[in-house]
Amino acid sequence: MTAPLFSGYAPLSGTFDEILAVDGPRPTFARVLDALDRLNTDELARLQQLAEQALLQQGVTFSVYSDNRGTEKIFPFCLVPRLVAAADFAHVERGLEQRLRALGAFLDDVYGDQRILAAGVIPAEMVLGAVGYQPTLRGVKPPGGVRIHIAGVDLIRDPEGTWRVLEDNLRTPSGVSYVVENRTISKRVIPRILDRARVHRVDHYPTKLAETLRAVSPRSIDDTSAVVLTPGPYNSAYFEHSFLARTMGLELVTAPDLFVDGDVVYCKTTRGPRRVDVIYRRTDETFLDPEAFRPDSVLGVRGLMRAYAAGNVALANAPGNGVADDKAVYPFVPDMIRFYLGEQPILAQVPTFVCARDDDRRYVLEHLDQLVVKAVDEAGGYGMLMGPQASAAERAEFRARIEATPRRYIAQHRVELSTCPTWIGDGKQLAPRRVDLRPYVLTSPSGPWVLPGGLTRVALVDGSYVVNSSQGGGSKDTWVLKSGGAI
Amino acid sequence: MISRVADHGFWLGRYVERTESTARLLATTRSLALDAELEPAACWRPVVVVAGEEQNYATHAGGDLAAWDDGDRVEAFLAIDAEVPASIVRSIGAARWNARSIREVVSLEAWESLNELYLWAGSDAARTEFAERRYGFYRRVREATQLVLGLMRSTMLHDEPLDFIWLGVMLERVSQTARILDVQHHAYTSLTNRHEVVETSLWISLLRSLSGFEPFMKQHRNKVDALAVADFLIREERFPRAIAYCVHAAYQRLAAIRPPEAVDLPGGVTLARLRALDDLITARTDELRGNAVHELLTLVVDETHAICESLGKELLGHA
Numbered sequence: 001m002t003a004p005l006f007s008g009y010a011p012l013s014g015t016f017d018e019i020l021a022v023d024g025p026r027p028t029f030a031r032v033l034d035a036l037d038r039l040n041t042d043e044l045a046r047l048q049q050l051a052e053q054a055l056l057q058q059g060v061t062f063s064v065y066s067d068n069r070g071t072e073k074i075f076p077f078c079l080v081p082r083l084v085a086a087a088d089f090a091h092v093e094r095g096l097e098q099r100l101r102a103l104g105a106f107l108d109d110v111y112g113d114q115r116i117l118a119a120g121v122i123p124a125e126m127v128l129g130a131v132g133y134q135p136t137l138r139g140v141k142p143p144g145g146v147r148i149h150i151a152g153v154d155l156i157r158d159p160e161g162t163w164r165v166l167e168d169n170l171r172t173p174s175g176v177s178y179v180v181e182n183r184t185i186s187k188r189v190i191p192r193i194l195d196r197a198r199v200h201r202v203d204h205y206p207t208k209l210a211e212t213l214r215a216v217s218p219r220s221i222d223d224t225s226a227v228v229l230t231p232g233p234y235n236s237a238y239f240e241h242s243f244l245a246r247t248m249g250l251e252l253v254t255a256p257d258l259f260v261d262g263d264v265v266y267c268k269t270t271r272g273p274r275r276v277d278v279i280y281r282r283t284d285e286t287f288l289d290p291e292a293f294r295p296d297s298v299l300g301v302r303g304l305m306r307a308y309a310a311g312n313v314a315l316a317n318a319p320g321n322g323v324a325d326d327k328a329v330y331p332f333v334p335d336m337i338r339f340y341l342g343e344q345p346i347l348a349q350v351p352t353f354v355c356a357r358d359d360d361r362r363y364v365l366e367h368l369d370q371l372v373v374k375a376v377d378e379a380g381g382y383g384m385l386m387g388p389q390a391s392a393a394e395r396a397e398f399r400a401r402i403e404a405t406p407r408r409y410i411a412q413h414r415v416e417l418s419t420c421p422t423w424i425g426d427g428k429q430l431a432p433r434r435v436d437l438r439p440y441v442l443t444s445p446s447g448p449w450v451l452p453g454g455l456t457r458v459a460l461v462d463g464s465y466v467v468n469s470s471q472g473g474g475s476k477d478t479w480v481l482k483s484g485g486a487i
Numbered sequence: 488m489i490s491r492v493a494d495h496g497f498w499l500g501r502y503v504e505r506t507e508s509t510a511r512l513l514a515t516t517r518s519l520a521l522d523a524e525l526e527p528a529a530c531w532r533p534v535v536v537v538a539g540e541e542q543n544y545a546t547h548a549g550g551d552l553a554a555w556d557d558g559d560r561v562e563a564f565l566a567i568d569a570e571v572p573a574s575i576v577r578s579i580g581a582a583r584w585n586a587r588s589i590r591e592v593v594s595l596e597a598w599e600s601l602n603e604l605y606l607w608a609g610s611d612a613a614r615t616e617f618a619e620r621r622y623g624f625y626r627r628v629r630e631a632t633q634l635v636l637g638l639m640r641s642t643m644l645h646d647e648p649l650d651f652i653w654l655g656v657m658l659e660r661v662s663q664t665a666r667i668l669d670v671q672h673h674a675y676t677s678l679t680n681r682h683e684v685v686e687t688s689l690w691i692s693l694l695r696s697l698s699g700f701e702p703f704m705k706q707h708r709n710k711v712d713a714l715a716v717a718d719f720l721i722r723e724e725r726f727p728r729a730i731a732y733c734v735h736a737a738y739q740r741l742a743a744i745r746p747p748e749a750v751d752l753p754g755g756v757t758l759a760r761l762r763a764l765d766d767l768i769t770a771r772t773d774e775l776r777g778n779a780v781h782e783l784l785t786l787v788v789d790e791t792h793a794i795c796e797s798l799g800k801e802l803l804g805h806a
Contacts, residue, residue, distance in 0.1 A: 057602060057606070058602070059602045232588075242591050245591035251489055251492070252590075257491050268489065269488050269489055270493050
């Protein structure tokens with residue numbers, strides 16, 4: 001049955017709906033909503049189908065790990081865009097730039113003098129005990145002085161609409177290809193609405209990334225050869241690796257294509273060896289170099305870390321960054337901002353209990369039925385206890401785990417994530433679904449730059465809080481509106 | 488260019504060409520079987536042999552001798568059976584896998600058209616098409632592969648990656664033409680009850696499977712016979728599916744990748760060997776009577792195989 005798009009749409013109680021306030025649609029989005037509302041449900045169903053078909057035909061897919069035949073799926077996509085007001089994004093942008101400057105300073109310090117530990121701002125065992133801390137890299141200075149070339153910071157909005165950082169991804173954050181591809185789909189399927197909305201472009205990301213990579217080359221920019229290193233086509237993010245290589249005009253290599261001779265990295269080509277200066281690596285650092293990390297591994301490029309330590313090749317991101325996005329170090333980022341920059345943090349965080357601290361742990365164990373517990377070294381929604389929904393047996397299991405290795409766990413109160421109108425194909429209607437936002441920040445020697453957009457992930461399952469694609473999440477195109485002229 | 492990327496490009500070209508060639512061969516054999524006064528097995532067995540699947544098909548038939556007379560069964564085996572390495576759906580899958588491994592090299596449009604072919608080939612729609620509109624199935628495969636090859640030439644940089652893809656296309660085509668001609672030439676010239684009309688229809692069918700019927704008729708207005716057809720398919724330098732044309736085109740691609748004067752670069756052995764094969768075919772001007780066709784084609788098939796091996800070692804990073 002055909003119906004106007006927003007008829008029957010009602011926000012959930014106790015959550016911040018990004019489009020509909022208690023007293024009606026938010027005025028900043030009036031122009032876009034007006035255009036969207038001219039569609040009826042039948043039209044949207046048809047457009048949504050067009051969008052999905054386009055994604056499949058373009059091969060915008062991810063591989064599914066659990067399936068050894070290498071099945072590919074499209075990342076579920078909702079055509080109804082996620083809107084971000086200009087003022088909101090300006091705030092986020094300033095906050096992210098500040099955060100990345102502080103995190104970069106923290107990494108330089110941890111792999112240098114360790115002043116922050118000496119000053120007692122962060123307990124030393126929190127940092128030195130982190131799985132991502134690589135003691136062998138202490139004293140190694142990365143070419144160009146940059147460590148977090150590419151960051152993806154996950155943000156959420158609480159019931160008041162306040163933006164909060166949920167976690168930092170400073171190793172190999174993924175998803176940016178969907179940001180660019182989702183926009184391509186919006187342009188193709190709902191061009192007039194996009195035009196009316198006056199949205200910041202996102203398609204220059206690959207160009208900016210290529211500039212960022214060249215800027216840290218140990219050799220002159222004219223001679224620089226940069227490559228993208230992928231684990232290969234079976235990797236779940238292979239589409240993105242190939243997308244970035246293609247759109248940057250760089251070669252996509254696998255570890256066996258590279259070798260090291262005299263602390264210099266070379267690529268095997270049809271014309272013999274060719275020097276490589278910058279590697280945008282999308283492989284886990286423990287598989288970078290068997291000589292340095294895993295003697296038992298046949299994966300990786302033998303001698304790569306020697307070449308890196310000698311300053312002959314830049315690695316983006318730098319190895320060792322895991323110490324800064326460790327979930328147990330996260331609660332201390334506001335302290336880092338104050339310590340290194342002498343500024344007050346612009347972006348809020350989610351209050352976090354660190355189980356390694358006695359008081360925190362006691363509180364966590366007494367309130368397991370109210371908290372979300374996360375293992376500090378896991379990602380993708382794994383290694384989590386959703387206290388309020390968990391069974392008694394699951395809670396007992398986590399209690400035992402926390403008591404055995406408290407350093408591995410943190411806990412937070414569940415934040416009511418904000419919702420956006422999302423197309424539900426089965427019901428043929430819009431319904432509120434919870435979202436997060438991952439903006440991308442590129443850092444070159446001249447400082448950080450934030451892409452005006454980001455990956456909006458949406459929990460498609462009714463009532464779900466988990467936005468990860470591996471667990472029923474999908475994505476939306478994120479429209480950061482241009483400032484001025486918001487009628 | 489990275490050797491592994493060159494390798495994927497080369498095999499991308501080979502599998503796209505193999506897909507098309509298999510579709511052509513099945514479609515024309517089907518048409519031949521419908522109007523010839525031939526035993527069905529005489530039509531279908533050569534097709535299975537050309538695909539290199541004689542052993543597999545025998546196992547598949549499980550001692551059922553009638554299977555060799557059963558065109559539908561051979562067609563299903565070589566077109567849509569995902570368990571058969573030489574089948575059309577498997578070749579499409581392999582082409583697409585190689586393209587996906589070097590997405591950054593293949594142009595977006597070429598990739599999309601190949602990906603669409605792949606998605607279609609694995610769908611129920613393709614099976615229905617195969618069951619109900621066989622001609623339409625083959626036609627779609629042929630057109631889609633032509634589209635992929637055309638898009639590669641018209642939307643990619645004409646440099647090394649495309650040279651490797653095209654080298655793959657040409658060497659695969661050499662080998663396909665040589666094997667199709669050899670097997671069918673042997674089958675038709677050894678027919679016990681030879682009949683001129685039947686024989687002519689066989690040669691026309693062979694020419695059709697290589698899209699060579701009309702070009703052949705433009706060159707040879709008189710009789711269609713074994714001698715003339717073999718001569719055309721081996722030595723006609725202006726026909727893009729003739730062996731002479733394909734070997735020469737392959738040589739030119741490789742010479743662009745690794746120029747003859749660039750003695751310091753790898754690839755010299757392969758280039759010399761390809762040149763020798765090119766020269767040998769051009770130098771043969773005698774009438775290809777009797778066993779000469781078979782001997783020459785055997786040499787071409789063996790040499791092509793050896794050239795691919797050598798290419799793998801010198802340029803594609805094989806051990």
